[in-house]
Amino acid sequence: MKTLIKNGTIVTAADTFRGDVLIDGETVAALGAGLQAPDARVLDARERMVIPGGIDVHTHLDMPFGGAFSTDDFQTGTIAAAFGGTTCIVDFAIQEAGGTLRRAFDTWQRKAAGKAVVDYGFHMILRAYSDAIGAEMAELVAQGVTSFKLFTAYPGVFYLDDGSIFRALGRARDIGALICVHAENGLVIAALVQEALARGDVAPRFHALTRPPLAEAEATRRVIRLAQLAGAPLYVVHLSAAEALDEVRAARAEGAQVMAETCPQYLFLSHENYEEPGFAGAKYVMSPPLRSAARQEELWRGLRNGELQAIATDHCPFNFASDKQLGREDFSKIPNGAPGIETRMSLTYDGGVAAGRFSVNRWVELTATAPARIFGLFPRKGTIAPGSDADIVIFNPGARTTISARTHHMNVDYNPYEGRTVTGVPETVLSRGEVIIENGRFLGKPGRGRYLKRAPQGAGEANPWKTVPQDASPRTR
Numbered sequence: 001m002k003t004l005i006k007n008g009t010i011v012t013a014a015d016t017f018r019g020d021v022l023i024d025g026e027t028v029a030a031l032g033a034g035l036q037a038p039d040a041r042v043l044d045a046r047e048r049m050v051i052p053g054g055i056d057v058h059t060h061l062d063m064p065f066g067g068a069f070s071t072d073d074f075q076t077g078t079i080a081a082a083f084g085g086t087t088c089i090v091d092f093a094i095q096e097a098g099g100t101l102r103r104a105f106d107t108w109q110r111k112a113a114g115k116a117v118v119d120y121g122f123h124m125i126l127r128a129y130s131d132a133i134g135a136e137m138a139e140l141v142a143q144g145v146t147s148f149k150l151f152t153a154y155p156g157v158f159y160l161d162d163g164s165i166f167r168a169l170g171r172a173r174d175i176g177a178l179i180c181v182h183a184e185n186g187l188v189i190a191a192l193v194q195e196a197l198a199r200g201d202v203a204p205r206f207h208a209l210t211r212p213p214l215a216e217a218e219a220t221r222r223v224i225r226l227a228q229l230a231g232a233p234l235y236v237v238h239l240s241a242a243e244a245l246d247e248v249r250a251a252r253a254e255g256a257q258v259m260a261e262t263c264p265q266y267l268f269l270s271h272e273n274y275e276e277p278g279f280a281g282a283k284y285v286m287s288p289p290l291r292s293a294a295r296q297e298e299l300w301r302g303l304r305n306g307e308l309q310a311i312a313t314d315h316c317p318f319n320f321a322s323d324k325q326l327g328r329e330d331f332s333k334i335p336n337g338a339p340g341i342e343t344r345m346s347l348t349y350d351g352g353v354a355a356g357r358f359s360v361n362r363w364v365e366l367t368a369t370a371p372a373r374i375f376g377l378f379p380r381k382g383t384i385a386p387g388s389d390a391d392i393v394i395f396n397p398g399a400r401t402t403i404s405a406r407t408h409h410m411n412v413d414y415n416p417y418e419g420r421t422v423t424g425v426p427e428t429v430l431s432r433g434e435v436i437i438e439n440g441r442f443l444g445k446p447g448r449g450r451y452l453k454r455a456p457q458g459a460g461e462a463n464p465w466k467t468v469p470q471d472a473s474p475r476t477r
């Protein structure tokens, strides 16, 4: 089965050129001008961009939370991802309290099997560190789980002390794994939450007020220092505060091997959303919380100039009409998380490329190529090149669409970007050569997505923390 994508503008992290893409089976066979393949199905990409499928390295599908689960499972979540131009995800498997990593890995494999419609990998969340867990980490690396997430937040649940974090970093360094960190000072936040509740401050906005930017900056700085002490690279997930970016920038200037992602919610929404009437602020309760709009431009600048390496979503949907209501009388009981797996590509094209903040090549790099490099998927994923998986999006840079819960495909009853009109729409989406989205319809089959064994750190051709933007100029399209 061959497919020929004709007359498009092919965009990778490095290049923009007019041409055709020939796909043979599941992989890209050739790129060039005037390609011929009489036996191929032809897709016309005139006036369209042909980009690598997006890669979202931060999702929480079917995630257990207080007896319930995040509302998108691997079927609804990956279908929504595909509609949004994302053809690969890395989801977080979670070690149970006292459980083995193997058991968590098997549990998440079962969650995805028969459901996922695009390819997927797993990170593993550690709740503790011990020699036994360190031994298991190496077994997981052999299974393709090459990144582990630790928390400085959520005491009594995911919180790890500095000694455990330091030991896990050292172990990761030795086995070619990457430590990812959720950096907020959980002990300080717990004290602030207790004070707020004692005062009777129970509304959603107090979620943000009890998780101040400095609590993120402090933990970010501390874990970067622990990584430097261990001689290990570090990836900071969902960086939200400019104060934390200041710490990443300073450490990178010293040569620290630290990378960081941010998410669309921290670029487009702000703590003013917590003031929405009634209880609507609960829609935006996530951790870290939304920040001041005044410093958002610093995150955009960080994305442009290479201080931030990736854009992911932290997609973790809960219904407003039911789940979020658990915190009506107490913000600390509102399930943390919001939907975003479907809107990432259009939002960041609109705010990044169409608004002139960075080039289209940088956009591809932030949403696909760099995540693939950092997490051991490159060059199989994250670019359009002979031999790469034909995960490709035909993207209409001129089309506009209005985001709404009435039309989105995520299994959740609200959209944080409701009513926002964006420029740039993924139209046709291919996953390993198969057209799975066309003319607004999903054509794939649940379960067609495959588990991705990711490569250890340093195994690929790139040294991810050394990557600089291919093009940091603010040109558009």
Ligand SMILES: [Zn+2]
Pocket (backbone or CB within 6 Å): 058, 060, 314
């Ligand atoms: Zn998360």
